[in-house]
Amino acid sequence: xxxxxxxxxxxxxxxxxxxxxxxxxxxxxxxxxxxxxxxxxxxxxxxxxxxxxxxxxxxxxxxxxxxxxxxxxxxxxxxxxxxxxxxxxxxxxxxxxxxxxxxxxxxxxxxxxxxxxxxxxxxxxxxxxxxxxxxxxxxxxxxxxxxxxxxxxxxxxxxxxxx
Numbered sequence: 001x002x003x004x005x006x007x008x009x010x011x012x013x014x015x016x017x018x019x020x021x022x023x024x025x026x027x028x029x030x031x032x033x034x035x036x037x038x039x040x041x042x043x044x045x046x047x048x049x050x051x052x053x054x055x056x057x058x059x060x061x062x063x064x065x066x067x068x069x070x071x072x073x074x075x076x077x078x079x080x081x082x083x084x085x086x087x088x089x090x091x092x093x094x095x096x097x098x099x100x101x102x103x104x105x106x107x108x109x110x111x112x113x114x115x116x117x118x119x120x121x122x123x124x125x126x127x128x129x130x131x132x133x134x135x136x137x138x139x140x141x142x143x144x145x146x147x148x149x150x151x152x153x154x155x156x157x158x159x160x161x162x163x
Contacts, residue, residue: 006137009130011154015162019084019118022126025161026116030090031058031065055094062153066090067111073118085117095150099135099143106143109134112150114158126158 015022037054040046046054058065066088073085091111099106114128131154135147 004137007133009133010127011130011158012125012127013158013162014123014125016122017124017162019116019124022124022161023086023116026088026114026126026157027066029060029062029157029160030088031060033058033065033067052094055092059092062157063092063095064090064112064153064157065092081120083118085115088114088116090114095146098146102140102143103138106135106138112154114154124162126162128154128158130154 017025037058041051041054044050055065068089070087070089071085072087073083076083076085089111090113096106096110099110109131112128112131114126116124116126118124131150132144132147135143138144
């Protein structure tokens with residue numbers, strides 16, 4: 001067993017917008033993965049060009065897609081006070097593959113996670129761990145270059161969602 005300690009930059013951005021406005025903004029800017037299409041590509045042993053075209057058809061303007069989301073606030077509300085919280089799992093298989101080919105262990109950090117919640121003070125918050133700080137632990141310049149590009153994509157997404 002190996003233990004590696006490293007520092008992660010955790011980003012937290014607040015907005016005066018409602019939870020619904022922020023989550024709607026995110027979902028309108030990020031594409032949505034279609035698992036049926038992915039399964040057909042797998043079953044057909046599709047070529048890279050076919051996969052690339054399919055992914056491009058699913059991503060949003062920022063080259064990201066939502067693979068799934070968890071409505072954690074609804075479940076947590078069953079334990080008491082009403083909560084609004086949603087965890088998005090998002091990314092792009094073509095971008096992730098660039099890092100995976102360098103070190104498959106990046107799969108622990110990609111796809112990315114973006115968490116949106118309402119903190120009862122009239123504000124909505126978006127939090128995420130900065131990809132370059134997570135993936136920087138691999139000490140691989142190719143992985144870091146891709147992770148820094150993901151930093152920018154997330155920062156732009158969050159900035160647009162909260163304005």
